Amino acid sequence: MREGAAQPLTASDAAYLLHSVDAFLFDCDGVIWKGDTLIDGVPQTLDLLRSKGKKLVFVTNNSTKSRRQYATKFHSLGISVSEDEIFSSSFAAAMYLKSIEFPRDKKVYVVGGDGISEELQLAGFTSLGGPEDGKKMVDLKEHRFFKHDKGVGAVVVGLDPYINYYKLQYATLCIRENLGCLFIATNRDAVGHMTDLQEWPGAGCMVAAVCASTQKEPVVVGKPSTFMMEFLLKKLNVDTSRMCMVGDRLDTDILFGQTAGCKTLLVLSGVTTLPSLQDPKNCILQTTMQTSCLSC
Numbered sequence: 001m002r003e004g005a006a007q008p009l010t011a012s013d014a015a016y017l018l019h020s021v022d023a024f025l026f027d028c029d030g031v032i033w034k035g036d037t038l039i040d041g042v043p044q045t046l047d048l049l050r051s052k053g054k055k056l057v058f059v060t061n062n063s064t065k066s067r068r069q070y071a072t073k074f075h076s077l078g079i080s081v082s083e084d085e086i087f088s089s090s091f092a093a094a095m096y097l098k099s100i101e102f103p104r105d106k107k108v109y110v111v112g113g114d115g116i117s118e119e120l121q122l123a124g125f126t127s128l129g130g131p132e133d134g135k136k137m138v139d140l141k142e143h144r145f146f147k148h149d150k151g152v153g154a155v156v157v158g159l160d161p162y163i164n165y166y167k168l169q170y171a172t173l174c175i176r177e178n179l180g181c182l183f184i185a186t187n188r189d190a191v192g193h194m195t196d197l198q199e200w201p202g203a204g205c206m207v208a209a210v211c212a213s214t215q216k217e218p219v220v221v222g223k224p225s226t227f228m229m230e231f232l233l234k235k236l237n238v239d240t241s242r243m244c245m246v247g248d249r250l251d252t253d254i255l256f257g258q259t260a261g262c263k264t265l266l267v268l269s270g271v272t273t274l275p276s277l278q279d280p281k282n283c284i285l286q287t288t289m290q291t292s293c294l295s296c
Contacts, residue, residue: 022242023055030248030270035195038077061187061222063090063158064113089186089222090115094123096221106153134162148173158186159203172213187222224256
């Protein structure tokens with residue numbers, strides 16, 4: 001195997017991780033579940049880590065749910081997880097705006113699910129758009145003038161199953177015409193396991209559309225951005241050398257962990273397959289470990 005390629009997880013590797021890691025960071029889609037189906041062995045693995053006194057944090061780029069909604073999903077699958085253990089990109093978007101002291105009199109336009117809207121509301125911000133605008137149509141008649149709110153000071157783009165032309169035009173006008181309007185992306189994942197049987201277009205597809213229409217690049221707050229890790233470190237009080245990022249994507253999860261100096265474990269139960277991992281064009285070359293799933 002080429003230098004730097006991921007090595008299969010051995011029993012001694014697993015023992016080493018248990019000894020040398022205080023906090024495990026888990027991606028969710030493709031690691032904990034696929035769609036609404038729990039991946040085999042996950043509850044037992046999490047129970048084992050908790051019994052060893054390890055801190056568990058669930059770090060997901062999927063912005064369709066708020067932390068509250070994710071906690072509900074975990075419980076529906078028989079896993080007890082508190083909201084404080086969940087860091088979603090929807091939450092990260094709200095925390096980013098809070099960190100830069102985004103003016104409370106400005107509004108936020110959302111291209112995404114109600115997870116983003118809920119987190120913005122909990123953080124004290126006023127949002128527009130979201131799922132409600134997924135029902136709106138655009139009439140492209142002659143002399144049509146599309147109006148938008150001049151009070152929008154930021155546009156947040158995330159995974160949006162109800163993306164439409166209305167939302168794209170609204171986001172575009174806010175970013176291009178509202179002075180100083182921020183363009184924030186929850187993440188740029190190209191695809192994701194939204195159901196248990198297939199990959200589906202990810203938030204990166206929606207972000208790319210807005211990038212094209214505005215000719216601007218966003219501030220990305222989800223993995224592999226440094227913002228999410230910096231926020232996590234303040235909460236965990238654990239050195240990154242004693243943290244392990246467990247994920248199914250090289251370009252987000254593994255890169256996120258490696259950039260911060262964490263140990264990394266790639267699971268092949270999600271987006272990354274063994275052939276794609278072994279592809280010579282794979283540019284994530286730093287040492288990581290890999291296994292077929294959490295319980296393997």
